[in-house]
Amino acid sequence: MLTDKRILLIIGGGIAAFKSLDLIRRLRERGAWVTPVLTNSGAEFVTPLSVSALTGEKTFRDLFDLTDEAEMGHIQLSRSADLVVIAPGTADLMAKMANGLANDLASTLLLATDTPVLVAPAMNVRMWEHPATRRNVSTLRGDGVMFVGPNEGDMACGEYGPGRMSEPLEIVSAIETALAEGPLTGRRILVTSGPTHEPIDPVRYIANRSSGAQGTAIARALTAMGADVVFVTGPADVARPEGAHVVEVETAAQMLDAVQAVLPVDAAVFAAAVADWRVASASDSKIKKQKGAIPAMEFAENPDILATVSQMASGRPPLVVGFAAETDDVIDNATAKRLRKGCDWIVANDVSPETGIMGGSENAVTLVSDDGAEHWPRMGKDEVAHQLAERIAAALG
Structure with a gap:
């Protein structure tokens, strides 16, 4: 189902970013092409080298990369994929999406895209349950953004509850569903x-x-x-x-x-x-x-x-x-x-x-x-x- 599908993968900051490496491997096993975008916070947890080694593609990070921006590369990136996947989706990144902010490469891509978007949230349980996050999630759902997870479980911070990023195979299943062509696609x-x-x-x-x-x-x-x-x-x-x-x-x-x-x-x-x-x-x-x-x-x-x-x-x-x-x-x-x-x-x-x-x-x-x-x-x-x-x-x- 994913053969030759193009996935634009945005890797947000958070300890769950390490799961994105396994997600890339699972997608590549199924024949998908993965173009990675690594936020500055994400780069604190996984390296551009490890991401590029698994995707076989350049890892994009900087909005003002002169080589790529000579032909408005961020616009091309945002629209050349079959699906945009954000994993992990942090509270900050979802807040930017919900409010139309565009002050880095990831948020600019998301504001410029007309491609379907799937978010795999990952954050502390209190952040996930905060009224501001709930408002942002509701806004994004109303905008047609799809979600997978989060799951309940132990947090890296020692707390327990909803906020763990879905496992890579769960995200793969959600990606397959998002890309499935059927009579109810888009509904x-x-x-x-x-x-x-x-x-x-x-x-x-x-x-x-x-x-x-x-x-x-x-x-x-x-x-x-x-x-x-x-x-x-x-x-x-x-x-x-x-x-x-x-x-x-x-x-x-x-x-x-x-x-x-x-x-x-x-x-x-x-x-x-x-x-x-x-x-x-x-x-x-x-x-x-x-x-x-x-x-x-x-x-x-x-x-x-x-x-x-x-x-x-x-x-x-x-x-x-x-x-x-x-x-x-x-x-x-x-x-x-x-x-x-x-x-x-x-x-x-x-x-x-x-x-x-x-x-x-x-x-x-x-x-x-x-x-x-x-x-x-x-x-x-x-x-x-x-x-x-x-x-x-x-x-x-």
């Missing part, structure tokens, strides 16, 4: 998946039996068709879809925040089984069992994520797809839900115990839309996902 799609966990106290929670398998399969199918997929998931049991940008949440309120941060998108598929209610005042400490005394719990309604997005006055995705897991009167309930929520389609499935659907490997769904109810035969969840992805591609043209 950005949101998929929610899994259950939500609503805490009762630090050790107990309200949840449901959703495994997240169907939402994951949908994300994989959309990615395979070339879509840039943002996958917002609750605490699901299944592996996360490769090639998608994964956002992990726990509660319904967190899922709504994550969804709103992702917008705008071309389509949104709400496959998550969001808890309808939460405990109004979760206990900060474990509720102790007392003989003969059953604790009284007051419940509050969770935000309705599907209705919130479907009924947005501005910025509503052109296509909003909801799910309805029903045990009785499946079509009638799903049809009423579509009208009540305001979404375009409802994927209805019968999850009554005798079907074995909930938590199983198969699904039997009915697609409810303005055109009526279309029954699909029982099939594997991957097949359901592929068929739904094809319908989404057709709807988006």
